[in-house]
Amino acid sequence: MRTAPPLGEEDRGRLLGGAHHDPHGLLGAHPVRGGVLFRVLRPYAKAVTVLAKGLRADLHDEGDGLFGGVLPLSAVPEYELLVAYEDNVVTVHDPYRFLPAVGELDLHLFGEGRHEELWQAMGAMPMVHQEVTGTRFTVWAPNARGVRVVGNFNFWDGTGFPMRSLGSSGVWELFLPGLGEGELYKFEITRPDGSKTLRADPMARRTECPPANASVVHTSHHRWQDAAWLERRAERPVHAAPFSVYEVHLASWRPGLTYRQLAQQLPAYVKDLGFTHVELMPVAEHPFGGSWGYQVTGFYAPTARMGTPDDFKYLVDALHRAGIGVLMDWVPAHFPRDAWALAEFDGRPLYEHEDPARAAHPDWGTLEFDYGRAEVRNFLVANAVYWCEEFHIDGLRVDAVASMLYLDYSRESGEWTPNVHGGRENLDAVAFLQEMNATVYRRCPGVVTVAEESTAWDGVTRATHHVGPGGFGGLGFGLKWNMGWMHDSLGYVSKEPVHRKYHHNEMTFSMVYAYSENYVLPISHDEVVHGKRSLVSKMPGDWWQQRATQRAYLAFMWSHPGKQLLFMGQEFAQGAEWAEGHGPDWWLLDPSYSAEPDHRGVRDLVRDLNRRYTDTPALWEQDTVPEGFSWVVGDASEDNVFAFLRYGTDGTPLLAVSNFSPVVRHAYPLGVPADVAAWREVLNTDEVRYGGSGVGNPDPLKPDASVPWHGRPASITPVLPPLATVWLRPV
Template sequence: MPPTPTAAPTSAPAPLTTAADTPKAATPATPPTAPTPLTAPAKTPELATQPTPPATPTPPPTPTVSPALDAPDRDRLLHGTHHAPHSVLGAHPVPGGIAFRAFRPFALGVTVVAGQLKAELHNDGDGFFSGLLPLQGVPEYQLLVAYDGAVQEVEDAYRFLPALGDLDLHLIGEGRHEELWQALGARTMTHQGVTGTRFTVWAPDAQGVRLAGTFNFWDGTGAPLRSLGGTGVWELFMPGVGEGELYKFEITRPDGSKTMRADPMARRTEVPPATSSIVHASHYEWNDAEWLAQRAELPAHKAPLSIYELHLASWRPGLTYRQLAEQLPAYVKDLGFTHVEMMPVAEHPYGGSWGYQVTGFYAPTARLGTPDDFKFLVDALHQAGIGVLMDWVPAHFPRDDWALAEFDGRPLYEHEDPLRAAHPDWGTLEFDFGRREVRNFLVANAVYWCEEFHIDGLRVDAVASMLYLDYSREPGQWTPNEHGGRENLDAVAFLQEMNATVYRRVPGVVTIAEESTAWDGVTRATHHIGPGGFGGLGFGLKWNMGWMHDSLDYMAHDPVHRRHHHGEMTFSMVYAYSENYVLPISHDEVVHGKGSLVSKMPGDWWQQRANLRAYLAFMWAHPGKQLLFMGQEFAQGAEWSETNGPDWWLLDPSYSAEADHRGVRDLVRDLNTVYRHTPALWQLDTDPSGFQWITGDAAEDNVFAFLRYDTDGSPLLAVSNLSPVVRHDYRLGTPEDIPAWHETLNTDTARYGGSDITNPDPLKPEPQPWHGRPTSIRVTLPPLATVWLRPA
């Protein structure tokens, strides 16, 4: 006969035994919802009559301990400051058996169920329950938790080992986890044979972290996370929690105060202004394998690339991602653009920021649908043969008190120096690019969009604000770097790492910098050291802000004054090959009182449209890729508003001036068509051998003429007459061995809304030298127009 357990001290709950320890005749029937508390068995008369064999002495009773939590652990759990809740909650071997402890606020009772065993734990008060079972090992068990009017059978979250591996923790600690979204955030999984969700968050300064959500009525008291060593990562596997549940992290700051925070790694969020994170698992099946296989055939700077920039929420207001997928690919394909560029789609609380103040870096905005809905849109564009670029904002983030700002009570994602943290222009906070975990957060985010959503390229916003310590700051408001310079060395290292990582992991993507200064080597390889001593930043392309400002300034002048500003249109060729450029007419140029693109043009309505058409054809012929913001493709007259979107009614046949707008749209379609089928316009965009001036100094005539060449030497001649007069028999020098030229595009044709002054017959060179060339042709130049000529 086994020895009778010693009674527990009167100050602690009595140790519990299994049902098998008590004779069957003495075991009362136990309802499943109200198990009878099991106590230490006394000697029954039946057992007492069995004599102990005289040769076997009775061993001394095993000492028992109180299974109840001590006061310090209780206090830390109650106040949300416990770093290791799994070490005290759950089931643990102790002298005398296995101690079971549960922390279930508001519960009336908790019962351990392990196979046939049912044992009600002692109520220790404040939501704590404990008991000691004389078992040899920890069994697999569940808990029956009784509340007022309900009993729930649940898995005990504190019986599970960590669901995050040592390699993940090592890479996080090193700041080199390139798939960080697989390790942090909410991830549904089966762990130790049980389905649920693993919640992990980086909060190294927190005293404690608890999980609150719809699954626990937003009371995180009973759901503390454990700290996983020195990485600053907290983890909790919550069995039974699945997709669609809302959650936040309740963080106890170093000063003891508490803050409720959305998950920085959330892959889905509530629709703003609601701010909760949502447990998400993707079930989308892609159908764009053919697109992905061919997109890496040519690097972006050697391929045709014309970009239609749009704000998804206002392109046609009210459409969801899936509704956009029914309309946007067809529209963009009809116009001939090779790519769309979406203004930031990552979640943001304020719609008026257009997405440039991000709070959910890993979640597409819920305003238009779910993450899988967004994948459906990207897939539809790919199947239509259209690449997808998106604006990405790693420079800064807003100060919302439920998001990243002072996330765990101290500066974490932002720099600890207030002068380095505060962005002087936008009222936001700048990332601390020198902190390896922050750098990892952003680098992995760039990879995430490209790998998880099949994004073909990232246009990186506000790069200049990242590169300079004195950006928009006065003397005394910034501190030089270790070399005494103004360069932000941490930001340089981050951008180099981001570009190198993305290009290595995702073949065929392109990164594009919005960089408005003359920083050397934005599109140079990271291992090539430039004159300034820095390696290249590693971008594939850079927005040519200088060309944009100069050319728009020129076009804004009345033609009679343009001869005094001729150099504004030619200066770009002085530096055209210093970087790989995109020519951007973006949303920034048609908001905040700047007016639409057509409204920038001088003259009456006919002249404004003629100027616009001539400018667009000059732009498409100029070295560099093209970008045009939505609405400008049909000469929208009003500047863009995110609440209304483009004025589509201008294309309605019932509108009297509809033909005026349709003509510009038809020109854009033809520009893209000719562009894609003419390698001279894109093949040598970054090679000086692909461009030659015919005349760049005809200031008195307001005429610009240049040649573009492809790799086989086949030319295209582009001529712009930006004066409102017809120039008959205008002589232009031409290269030898071209028997005749024909007009392949003329922005003055009637179908575009022009005066229809054209060159219908082939133009044959004459043996008269001109512009330093042995032959020349005489061309009729329409007013305020651009003409493209190709060898006949």
């Protein structure tokens, strides 16, 4: 073997300094005049030997961990390296003899913002490449001068593991043979100014448990058992199906449980209460537990606090096998500024907007995504698909949509720049949301997207190809949280009954716009935290009146057009606000705590509400069309009474009557259709077993056609219990 020609000082300096774009051009084996040049970078090695079939040759020590030499060969052989350190000797494949392990098509699609399975092309992917088992690392860092892989496998010293730049894609790649799942890693990035930063992988599919923040090489071994569920879920459109959601913060539902332990308890509990779906507050990895998951750093990794990604799949699988759909909060509106995560990832604004005024979120101290950049849009759209396809998620509730849609969101005049048309709409965010929804609905049959959107933006749940009066196509969501209904109705029930007549319209106004979108009625975590008090504590009066009002309100909510969502703990009238540190007060349901059905009664009502709801198509088949609803009396403000009819597609009605006054109203006249022989009470929130006073209508009520009422050809005169809602159906 003869001595290799020395590296130029510039190449040598950039290579050793982690600022070389093409280390594969310097390292590995390359044909040269008179043979094959081998060059290896192995810091701390004492000697390096090339091993090939019938060949063993020691490379010359060139200093600084570089070893090289020229062998008199006619072609590059298949070879390995024997590396001798102070206290051990290892035989390894040379990472710099491999071709790129990510395809040209992958890079092209990513550059166009159209790679719908981006997680297959980016991040750490265990694989067999050129018949060798290892892990391919890829990361997008277009502004970096150099990128190196560091981890526990190289003692967090990336000197010998520089990545190559794949042209104008901005993607850096390195295949490390022999490396497999479970390895910890990060990317060491040399910024444009020459400084270095250590970053977690934006595409990591598994992470360390916070506060540790390294990424983890991951391969899934879960075998799904929910094929029947997936096949069935697309049979009926969500807006025309029963949809009753139990919102859960997994870490505090039963504090201390793992994903697999939750799988033994949560499905059974939710199934017993009759909810059709759970909605999980954000499960993507986040460093600060007090953010409840809404400040995400690992968009492709379930939080490691409760187990591995496969453990989370096990939980989703268990819920599906119990017949329960799984929604999850998805947070594409912003990300935190942690120096090891996405913020100025490669030394310049990358995932965030380059305009600091556009990048800084005014409310949360976080950064907003640059939705106009193809690669960033791709990162997020593929992420939505990822959760639905890899984790079988049935729906995405998209957080803080309003903050994405408006350039002037929480900004004063002079703090924002109008769009090209002079308006305040964020056109990039609109296009992103449309693309995300269209992609998810095309790829994932039966999945629903739900917008938490707090303004009157036109067409949130309109199809993306249908242009509205404002000139925009619909955003393409399946459902939208009805924040107006939530605010108005909670405002009404929080008033003393004597004052409610002055706020009667707060309970009826929602029907003015009920069909402008496909709505969910949300009593979420946001309404029972930070001084807002729990649901039952919002109600006025003594303890009996508070519980009675909550029961009446829940039954009003379940019968109102729209789907419903209830946050954990509110199903049994927990008096304390939610706190992520300890979760619901389950001890309140213990009979030894109280023989009275105070809390158990409210829980039992919620169970019956869900069962009656699911068994009554009139309450969900025509949620989004006017034919499904008709007021009986909506102006009885002096009485605090509301009554309306709901209809199924076959015309079968349900009559819902709410009395938000603490007095019994005997023989209260209500107009009804003439073609019903008798009405039977099927639900009464004042039943003794729910904690009520037991006032009700045990006998069927026969319409009197001789006394038309409320513009209808007949009437009935039920007794209305105090602070209660009753449901009546044809006998």
